[in-house]
Amino acid sequence: MNNKYSFIGGQQGTWQVIDVRGVWGASLERVERVNVVNEAVATLPIRSSWVLQSFTSNMRYAKRDELNTLQAIQPGLNRSEAISAVLIPIKKSAQWWEMAQDERRAIFEEESHHTAVGLEYLPGVARRLFHCRDLGEPFDFLTWFEFAPEHTQAFDQLLVRMQASKEWEYVEREVEVRLERI
């Protein structure tokens, strides 16, 4: 199984860019399209402005009961009705990464209810997490959300709730890339 994924911002791919917005810190350059490929792309392809490399990995915080609930109701990507997507690259502070596992878990779930809040928006808003900090990338994570247009308002509410959480006090850079499948 190849766990490597690259998100290429340029003129190619099936995802048309609706908006690029810097939420915290520097934004990414506005591009026409985003191409998502299941491979490592180490050098910037021609006619593209940026490439974000990442990998999928094992669960880092979820406990067994949370994982069972997630696996029971989370939909796959590429549902025909899910033509809206949002890519959210995030970088957390050094302080976050210096914390021990129990400290990060306590902020992530017991204080911020990260998994529990996300569950409320399933199966409408599908979500997939990609890791990039360990690759020395500018962001720590890329989260990909996919939903039918009628769930846009629910998705926006989910974002506001996450951004108001204790966990987000450790977010030092965040970009929102709104997309529509062509």
Place this chain on the structure above:
Amino acid sequence: MNNKYSFIGGQQGTWQVIDVRGVWGASLERVERVNVVNEAVATLPIRSSWVLQSFTSNMRYAKRDELNTLQAIQPGLNRSEAISAVLIPIKKSAQWWEMAQDERRAIFEEESHHTAVGLEYLPGVARRLFHCRDLGEPFDFLTWFEFAPEHTQAFDQLLVRMQASKEWEYVEREVEVRLERI
């Protein structure tokens, strides 16, 4: 900070190979020396037999009290008296990686006392963990141990205790590379 490390098995480097032994599953080819470099080495250098790529990362299981104890007594690498080293590449089973965080933590510490047992051998046996599973490498982790020759017996005992633990039931490949600094 560059968190990338490669271990090159060949004819170069400051670490002379004393022994290479497959503990579980396929071994690695016996080489003369191991060269440890603080960079990604994607292609096999000439006159070398293997290269293992890895990265250092944040703590995955340690709680705050364990981390405090570790940080208080763990020595750095490259102590002048620590001329013995052992490189232990390990691969864990798919079953391990499909477990939730609380299930892995319970086996790692509450059942196998991974951190607690390692602490008993500090500061004599220094230890550093490198991750490689997320890079699509043949091993999941590389652990590097460094100690003065008089701690060899203590190190051997540490190994036996870890290999007898519940956690090791999930290890499906393990190689032991014994080294001596030239």
